[in-house]
Amino acid sequence: MKAIGIKAPGGPEMLELREVPAPVPGPGEVLIDVVAAGINRADVQQRRGFYPPPAGASDILGLEVSGRIAGFGPNVAKAFSKGDKVIALLSGGGYAQQVAVSAEQVLRIPAGVDVVTAAALPEVAATVYSNLFMTAQLQAGETVLIHGGTGGIGVMAVQLAKALGANVAATSGSEEKTSTLTAFLGVDIAINYREQDFVEVLRERTGGHGADVILDVVGAKYLQRNVDALAQYGRLVIIGMQGGTTAELDLGMLVSKRAAIIGTTLRARPTEEKGAIMNAVREHVWPLVSNGKVKTLVAKTFPLAQAAQAHAYFDSGEHMGKVLLTV
Template structure:
């Protein structure tokens, strides 16, 4: 099969189209003939040498694919009754930049009705991440008064960002989002958020004014760094700050007394190294709560640009430019 490998840590041009043996599925695993692969920020970190695959995972980058089930172990634990020949999308721990990929059966989901394989390949990494962090860890729900809680998304035009905005908005939550230019802000507004250009305005001041001083219940933060002190001030009492990346720096100074006084929760997670049972539980939640929204058109994958798989280096260069709005994809 053809695959994209990282020849050595470095810039985007270290990605190379190569030939590899087709991987073989083990117990509880299936082989997928890949139609499309998603490009994600962790792929860039892996290419740079700062995010190694978990033990046992493929050295090839790629955390999500969609395609057709070729063979594998379709044993007793098969919650979606998947079988050979079915179209699926899957979350991987690695190996997605290839014509064939192995995935745990329990991390495969049927392609939502009305979506293409390309669109389905844009789902797993972002939707698993958002559901786990916003709705599980962040517990976005209802206030004590019974009204929908509010969400602030830092980096609203990213793949994660457009997913979080859409899901929260579709479920009735007020959403705010930051973005870096007028076009990105317009895209966030179109998806249901009140957008703030962080280059021109202080997001905390704007959200405070828009909420009459109340602030927000949950913040999904990909930045950290100097954002954190303002985020803590912006949270409501009992608010939750959820970290999923540290693009602005991992070391911060916090006011512990403020956290105690306001009963704030700081949490966060990474997904790649979590266990198959953990990811399987997320897959079942997505199928129950999010797949109907996708099939009804209330939420949808936002694809910014599609590259032939051989142009993976160009896809990574675009990712690092941060010019995109939504997903960057590779097609096989």
């Protein structure tokens, strides 16, 4: 089959279309004919040589796909049939014509979503629901700050938080993106981080309360300021390190607020945990997608053979929403 390989760690030009052996589904796994794959920040880090796949995972890029069931390994417990339209959360292997994955990490596509657009859902839905609601326990009426509000994770996080009844603040890097946050996504507090200090804006707009929960993809660069922005008993959930991995922190501020810092990753979790998250997504997120309360925002699609161009576009930061590869 055809898949995207990495010639050497580096820029988008290091991606190439190549012929590789087709996957064979093992016990409990299904084989999926891939229709589309989502591009994520983790793919970029792996391409650069900074984020190797977990032990036993495919070294092909791609953490989420949509497609159709093509076959089964032995002992598949979930009731799928050949041809079913599905999405899958992966540990790797998505930039390819086929992928084999545990049936526990596969869901049928929610009603009203086409099979290409569906590729924008699995990683962001699982990441956001597991972190904001299962881990941080975000509650209706609380204030949540979401960094990178117009990225794939951000768009989903804003909408799910709004649907729950939270007060939502989000950052972005341009006036155009800030307008999108307000007009399209209904954000209560939209902050242009290039021109505004998110800590000061949040304090002013919340009457000094701050954020009960912060979902952060930046990491070290924002660590102290995130703690500054937290409310009493606030929860900072770090899911990305675009701004580095090492920072100093005023522990006195953290302790005085009785706040918590939580670091999580989805890719390396065991199948059982991913299965539990996907079941929660099916129960709590899919109904919101089907009734239109949560919309899927796709910035642009590229053919699989143009993965290098797709990564260059992703790296530019110009996109709002998900970037997809179509097979």
